[in-house]
Amino acid sequence: MQNDQIKWNLRHQENPFIGEPLELLKQYIPHKVKNTPKALDIACGMGRNSRFMRDCGFYVESVDISDFAIQSLQNEHNIYAFCADLDTFKIPPRHYDLICNSYFLERRLFPLICDGLKKGGILVFETFAKSEIESYNAFASDSSHLLHKNELLHAFLDLEILFYEEALIPHTKTSSLALVARLVGKAV
Numbered sequence: 001m002q003n004d005q006i007k008w009n010l011r012h013q014e015n016p017f018i019g020e021p022l023e024l025l026k027q028y029i030p031h032k033v034k035n036t037p038k039a040l041d042i043a044c045g046m047g048r049n050s051r052f053m054r055d056c057g058f059y060v061e062s063v064d065i066s067d068f069a070i071q072s073l074q075n076e077h078n079i080y081a082f083c084a085d086l087d088t089f090k091i092p093p094r095h096y097d098l099i100c101n102s103y104f105l106e107r108r109l110f111p112l113i114c115d116g117l118k119k120g121g122i123l124v125f126e127t128f129a130k131s132e133i134e135s136y137n138a139f140a141s142d143s144s145h146l147l148h149k150n151e152l153l154h155a156f157l158d159l160e161i162l163f164y165e166e167a168l169i170p171h172t173k174t175s176s177l178a179l180v181a182r183l184v185g186k187a188v
Helices: 002-014 023-028 048-055 067-073 107-116 151-155
Strands: 038-042 059-064 079-083 096-102 117-128 160-170 177-186
Touching: 023 048, 023 117, 023 160, 023 177, 038 048, 038 107, 048 059, 048 079, 048 096, 059 067, 067 079, 096 107, 107 117, 151 160, 151 177
Parallel strands: 038 059, 038 096, 059 079, 096 117
Antiparallel strands: 117 177, 160 177
C-alpha cells in the first residue's frame, strides 16, 4: 500500500487538476435525484466524478489510496471521502444506488461491485483495455492494469447492460490514442 500511496500522492500533487466527470455519468444518471441516494466513487482521485454525483443529489462515498486526493474532498457537503487500499477494500452488499469506477482496475472487486448495487442501481465503469496495437496501450505501465477484449462486458453480465463499447480515446497531454472499455449496467 505504501508504495502505491506514495506514487498516487505524487501524481495528484503534480497535477491537482480536477477535470470533467465521465461522459457516461452525464448521460446515464439522473441529474436531480430525490431522497439522497448513495453513490460510491472507486479510486476517486481528486473527485471529479464525486462532485458531479453529489451535485446530482447523491450522497457520495469516495475512496482512494491517495491521502492527498482524499484531503481535497474533506469538508465537501454530501461527500464522505476516505483513504483505503483498494487491493483489500470491501463493498457492502446492496448498499449503493450508483457505483462509479473510473480508470482503476482491480478485478477482485468485480463481484463485489455487482453485489454492492441495490436493485435498479447503476454501474458506470470506464478504464483502459489492451490493444493489439502496442502504441494504444501507452497509458498503462503494466499490462496487468489493462482489460482484455470484452473482459469488462463478461464480468458484469449479471447486470442489465445499458451501454458497452471498446473505443480509442485521445489523451489530452499527448497526441496519442488509447483503447478504453466503457460500460453502464443496471442491477436487476
